[in-house]
Amino acid sequence: xARTTLDQRLDALEAEFATVEADLVAxxxxxxxxxxxxxxxxxxxxxxxxxxxxxxxxxxxxxxxATEMLDDAIGEDKEMLRAEVTDAEATMERLDGELQTxxxxxxxxxxxxxxxxxxxxxxxxxxxxFARDLFEMYTRYAARRGWKVEVLSLDESDRQGIxxxxxxxxxxxxxxxxxxxxGTHRVQRVPETEAKGRIHTSSATVTxxxxxxxxxxxxxxxxxxxxxxxSSGPGGQSVNTTDSAVRVTHLPTGIVVAMQDEKSQIQNxxxxxxxxxxxxxxxxxxxxxxxLSSLRRGQVGGGGRADxxxxxxxxxxxxxxxxxxxxxxxxxxxxxxxxxxxxxxxLLADARSRQLAGADED
Numbered sequence: 001x002a003r004t005t006l007d008q009r010l011d012a013l014e015a016e017f018a019t020v021e022a023d024l025v026a027x028x029x030x031x032x033x034x035x036x037x038x039x040x041x042x043x044x045x046x047x048x049x050x051x052x053x054x055x056x057x058x059x060x061x062x063x064x065x066a067t068e069m070l071d072d073a074i075g076e077d078k079e080m081l082r083a084e085v086t087d088a089e090a091t092m093e094r095l096d097g098e099l100q101t102x103x104x105x106x107x108x109x110x111x112x113x114x115x116x117x118x119x120x121x122x123x124x125x126x127x128x129x130f131a132r133d134l135f136e137m138y139t140r141y142a143a144r145r146g147w148k149v150e151v152l153s154l155d156e157s158d159r160q161g162i163x164x165x166x167x168x169x170x171x172x173x174x175x176x177x178x179x180x181x182x183g184t185h186r187v188q189r190v191p192e193t194e195a196k197g198r199i200h201t202s203s204a205t206v207t208x209x210x211x212x213x214x215x216x217x218x219x220x221x222x223x224x225x226x227x228x229x230x231s232s233g234p235g236g237q238s239v240n241t242t243d244s245a246v247r248v249t250h251l252p253t254g255i256v257v258a259m260q261d262e263k264s265q266i267q268n269x270x271x272x273x274x275x276x277x278x279x280x281x282x283x284x285x286x287x288x289x290x291x292l293s294s295l296r297r298g299q300v301g302g303g304g305r306a307d308x309x310x311x312x313x314x315x316x317x318x319x320x321x322x323x324x325x326x327x328x329x330x331x332x333x334x335x336x337x338x339x340x341x342x343x344x345x346x347l348l349a350d351a352r353s354r355q356l357a358g359a360d361e362d
Contacts, residue, residue, distance in 0.1 A: 010053045010099065017046045041111055044172075049102045056095040063088035104355045108285065109175045109210035115278045116208055117166045120157070121184065123202025126191035128161025130312075131204040133336060134185060135165055138178075140338025147171030152271045153261050159192070166275060168211060175210055180323075180347040182208040184307040189314035199315065203308065211274065212281035219277070225249040226269065231260035248272040255279050310343075312336075319343070324350045 020043050027036040066084040073081050118135050120128035142149045148170040155163040169178065186203045231245035245260035246268040257275045259268040311320045312332060319335050321327040327346050331339070 006099070006103075009103070010049070013046060014050055014053060017043070017050045020046065044111065045106060049099065052095050052098045052102060056092060056099065059088045059091040059095065063092065100356065101352060104352070107175070107179070109179070111172055112175050113168055113170045113211040114174045114178055114208055115152070115166060115168055115211055115275060116178065116181075116206065117164070118162060118207075119164050119205045120161060121203040121205050123187075123191075123200060125157060125159055125161055126187075126200055127202040127204055128157040128163055129159065129192060130185070130187045130202055131162040131165070132160065133187075133312075134204055134206065135162055135167075137336050137338055137340070138169075138181070139167075141340045142169050142171070142174075142338075144338050144341075145171060145173070145177065147174055151261070152275060153259050168274070175208075176348070177344050179208050180344065180351070181206050183309035186308040186311045187314070188311065209275075209278040209282050210285075212277035217277045217280045217284070219250070219273075219280070223251050225251055228265055244268060246272050248276055250276060250280065253280065253283065255283075321347070323347065 020039055024036070024039045024043060027039055063085055066081045066088065070078060070081050070085070116138060118131045118138075120131040123130070139149055150168045150170070152166040152168060154165045157163050184203050184205050186201060188199055188201050190197055191200050191202070225248070227247040227249075228243040229245050229247070230243055244263055244265045245258065246265055247256065247258040248269065249256045255276060257272040257279070259272040259275075262268045262271065309321065309323055311318075311322070312335070313320070314332060317330050317332045319329050319332050321343055324346050327343065329335070329342065335343070
């Protein structure tokens with residue numbers, strides 16, 4: 001982007017930032033929760049841009065002042081002023097790079113809480129056991145990041161693996177740092193179910209959805225089919241004797257959400273609606289972006305081992321992410337304990353590089 005054009009854009013954003021700050025004060029006094037939420041999000045988006053732009057303008061002014069004084073300076077003063085010019089130019093170059101990155105198009109889901117869904121895929125019970133490992137890995141990672149976690153549903157298999165699970169992660173950067181985890185995860189190890197010590201390859205799928213608020217998705221009650229039934233545990237053992245489990249079907253899309261973890265039918269229905277809104281929001285966003293694949297197919301493929309985004313090899317103590325060249329680490333145990341930042345940071349840096357390359361082409 002040309003310097004003059006960039007400066008004009010940044011000046012416009014600075015003016016918008018001042019308006020947003022004034023509007024925030026007004027919205028707080030009117031108790032308009034929706035407007036206050038939208039203004040707060042925009043304020044958070046603009047704040048780092050304006051901070052960098054202010055620092056850039058200060059460095060540019062410092063350079064201009066030092067350059068002007070150079071003509072009349074002599075001796076040590078001249079050398080000092082040359083150093084000031086050099087330092088100011090280095091600061092400007094650094095801040096220019098930051099601003100180019102900050103001005104890249106923002107993901108509309110940044111700042112949202114997320115719903116993470118896990119399923120055992122190929123590999124029978126070993127796939128379910130691996131899904132349990134991923135469940136624990138992500139809850140540990142959430143604890144490291146200071147996010148709150150609420151388990152919405154947990155369908156355990158006979159050997160304490162996980163057939164399916166869904167949970168909410170609540171944190172300002174949850175979507176940013178977790179969206180790249182969506183896909184098929186492959187494990188290579190000797191499973192507990194293997195009697196002869198042979199290495200098996202299995203997989204589990206991870207889906208990451210932005211949590212939708214009621215104002216994002218309007219659901220017509222007439223579009224819902226709600227079934228209630230008795231919840232049950234592994235092997236069909238009765239968990240309670242009332243019809244507390246809830247299955248909600250969104251008739252226009254065919255999306256089905258079932259919840260049974262709570263003893264109250266009302267609580268299970270509320271949880272099901274949270275998940276349903278999230279799936280409908282993501283489907284709506286996919287349609288707006290003209291994506292040809294369906295919501296789940298776009299994130300996890302067919303759930304097969306060949307669709308993998310990451311491999312966890314126990315014999316080699318190795319974790320390899322297949323989306324970034326050379327992203328292999330030999331710290332499997334640490335990763336399973338929730339030490340994911342190195343992988344997340346590499347994926348975010350790769351995404352930013354691709355965005356910048358696209359912006360340069362434009």
